[in-house]
Amino acid sequence: MCSLVKELRLRSRRTSCSGTPSPNYRFECYTVHTATITEEARLGQHVTEEARLGETRLRVGLRWITLDYVIALNLKTVCFGKERRISDALQTVILNVALPCLLDLFPVLHKRPPAVGEYQKDGEDPSDQVMQLVLTHMEMEHKIALRRSYARYLPSLQERLGMRVVRHMKRLLRVIVGYLEVCDGPEETTRLCILETLQGTIKYAWPRIPHRLPLLLKALLKLMYDVTCEPVQTPEPVTEALLCGATECLLLLDRCCDGQVKAALKGVPSLCAEPRLVKCLAAVQQDS
Structure with missing residues (x-):
């Protein structure tokens, strides 16, 4: 994923120096963009697969540095973000990868039930x-x-x-x-x-x-x-x-x-x- 981002930045610099984008610039950016999204979804899948193995230290570590919330936020953005530049086929692949990751993160993200008399806003x-x-x-x-x-x-x-x-x-x-x-x-x-x-x-x-x-x-x-x-x-x-x-x-x-x-x-x-x-x-x- 880092190599893809570097490639995108390099092409951006070339465009700013020349003043005129190349004919294939938009297509190249689209390719890098869609590949990055897919790579992010698969990275989330790898992390949650490790958590599914029952590693207690990993689960505690995720909570300690709040990485679980960061991963969940990015997965929700990948699944439900208002991104219109990706095809339906790619969106289907992303959903099939990212949604199971979100489901596997729920035990880590789940909050304790509120005590008697304690208020908890719906949707939290x-x-x-x-x-x-x-x-x-x-x-x-x-x-x-x-x-x-x-x-x-x-x-x-x-x-x-x-x-x-x-x-x-x-x-x-x-x-x-x-x-x-x-x-x-x-x-x-x-x-x-x-x-x-x-x-x-x-x-x-x-x-x-x-x-x-x-x-x-x-x-x-x-x-x-x-x-x-x-x-x-x-x-x-x-x-x-x-x-x-x-x-x-x-x-x-x-x-x-x-x-x-x-x-x-x-x-x-x-x-x-x-x-x-x-x-x-x-x-x-x-x-x-």
């Missing part, structure tokens, strides 16, 4: 800040590759938050419903990850779920109808995985809503005779 915890950034970008993102990258790490982020996911319920459910509506290719990576996120959200935030039951029930039934009745080129194992994930969500919803899902599904099998869909709904009805 780094994991909450990252969740806000991820959901904001997921809501606005329309490119399939980037949506897939965000969704791939959303279950892990939600698991790290645990019960604190209730702080983000409104925006998180908007993202879940919106992403369940869109097919992202034969592998359906996005939908599968979103279903996993929904299952974890129901488990951790179940007291808040009954008020959102109509919204979630409609989204899940629409997903199940799309993958069974609509003519799409989805492999059979992927279709089965989607149906299993959606059925598990329905079972969790029914358990935390005192049987309201079973009551709502009573007349649905008569409206659709697709065998796989009927089988999934029957599994929900027979659950005790």
